[in-house]
Amino acid sequence: MTEPTAIPPREAVVEDGLLQGLSGLAAAVVATPLVLEVPGVERDRALQREVAEQLGDYVVPRLENIGAPLLVVVGGSTGAGKSTLVNSIVGRRVTATGVLRPTTRTPVLVHHPADTEWFRSGRILPEVARTGSNSRRANTIRQVACSTLWPGVAVLDAPDFDSIDETNREMAEQLLGAADLWLFVTSAARYADQVPWDYLRRAADRDASIAVVLDRTSDDALVEVRRHLARMLSEHDLADVALFSVPESTPDSEGVLPAGDVAQVVTWLRMLADDEAQRRAIVLKTLQGAILHDIEASRRLEGALARQVDAAEQLRKDVESVYVGAHRDLMTAATDGTMLRGEVLARWQDFVGSGEIFRKLERTVGSWRDRLFKRRPTSPDEVEEAALSGLHLMILDRAERAAEEAARAWDGSEPGRVLLDRQRGLDRASRDVRVRAERIAREWREAVFELVAEQGADKKSKARALSLGVNAAGVSLMVVVFAGTAGLTGAEVGIAGGTAAAGQAVLNAVFGDQAVRSLAEQAGRDLSRRLEDLFESEADRYLALLPDPNRLETAQWQLQAAIGAVDKPRGRRSR
Secondary structure: OOOOOOOOOHHHOOOHHHHHHHHHHHHHHHOOOOOOOOOOHHHHHHHHHHHHHHHHHHHHHHHHOOOOOEEEEEEEOOOOOHHHHHHHHHOOOOOOOOOOOOOOOOOEEEEOHHHHHHHHOOOOOOOOEEEOOOOOOOOEEEEEEOOOOOOOEEEEEOOOOOOOOHHHHHHHHHHHHOOOEEEEEEEOOOOOOHHHHHHHHHHHHOOOEEEEEEEEEOHHHHHHHHHHHHHHHHHOOOOOOEEEEEEOOOOOOOOOOOHHHHHHHHHHHHHHHHOHHHHHHHHHHHHHHHHHHHHHHHHHHHHHHHHHHHHHHHHHHHHHHHHHHHHHHHHHHHHOOOOOOHHHHHHHHHHHOHHHHHHHOOOOHHHHHHHHHHOOOOOOHHHHHHHHHHHHHHHHHHHHHHHHHHHHHHHOOHHHHHHHHHOOOOOOOOOOHHHHHHHHHHHHHHHHHHHHHHHHOOHHHHHHHHHHOHHHHHHHHHHHHHHOOOOOOOHHHHHOOOOHHHHHHHHHHHHOHHHHHHHHHHHHHHHHHHHHHHHHHHHHHHHOOOOOHHHHHHHHHHHHHHHHHHHHHHHHHHO
16 A cells, blocks of 8 residues: 655744744735726736635645645647547546647546645645545636545646637646746647747746656657757756657557657656655745745735735725815805806895995994894895705705716726726715705705704893894894904994895894804804715715725735835845
């Protein structure tokens, strides 16, 4: 009975600090939010997936299980003969072959029965589900125990990395990133194709362990093609990789090539199975290259995350600038006399008896003030309704214009345009803004009336307040706020001209100059707060689409800290 592959102590190969650091780096990479469509984000996301998969599927589990069998992933282009080569290495049919593409729909992992627990336990490729038969489920491999293979080496038949099926291509990339040794299979017809060389270049960049098999090459072309392939490998800094040749021949009914045709490959793999030190050297070379690559790639992800932060901050500023400006503009319009026009002006003049009273404003405030108390206006309700209607319409208009301005600001950048496309209707104010604007106007009116009522409860002004009435005093205060004359005192009221002078004069007579200034300031602040709340909620429709700034800041800190934690134990080992 063959004994299971020996498991050397992990501490003999890797420090716990490095393992913990790489586990933390894997978590930080996965948590990196690349949600905004900034230029180059697809490349950034592909890099993130690559690093996350290699750390999660290979680096961390391999460090935790350094004595696991050598995982040889057989990869290559469509039609290169990978599945036939795997069957021939094992000595029997374990994976499908044929002319239909893609042939390898479910990756097949073949290992000696003594090594079953290494792979069944999920210590190798922990994120990939296992099955005992072919399956069309994504992220699944078929596991086959075969006594004709040797303990210490497992062979995985990966999908074509130029497959017409996107899921197959993604699985091929994931499996190649999890290989201790990549056995790259090509043919005389496909060896110069660009796609496989892109993969080989990436493998070389990671300093991965690679061997190349020139398959399905006729005897008369073998020497020339092999020489050209060797030259191309040298040009791609891969001159030192093992290069094997498998002549073109017909497999038997089991899909197995003649033993002599695959003898070079089989002998070499058998040698690795028998030589633990050589297997260890291959694993450590690939591990070191993968770790260095993942650290460097993680630093590039820092830059990608910084671009996300910058884009989110700019989009946030664009929206906040628009809505802060909308609030400021509306408060200016509400307190600079703009409101006192048209219907509001006509109703107010009717209320105070404009013809006679405004003629007397130039003489003395007192004479017409006393007359005003004796000549009680019929009702302030019409002034009140006109003022509320005007305020309501002004709020609606500014909310609509703000939505358009914010949409134009976002439309000026790619991430903003994508968000606008995803959330249609942002260029219009929210559907309930009409109701909310009306509620703001009426609730503000009630707040103003409450201020006047509270001030009128004072003994000194109670009699005159009762004479004037809360509604009349409240409307007068609203007009004072709209006119922006709260700071005027004494004779200044008389020369203020215009409509609000009468309102302030009446209130001064009832409450006194200082009280009127205080009331107007309070009423103005109350209106400002209500409008600010409205515009903040309108802005939130935009801001809710952006990543949380606290999340971005945390992700930046975690990624930076994780990279630093990996570099420290590496630095100690290098010394």
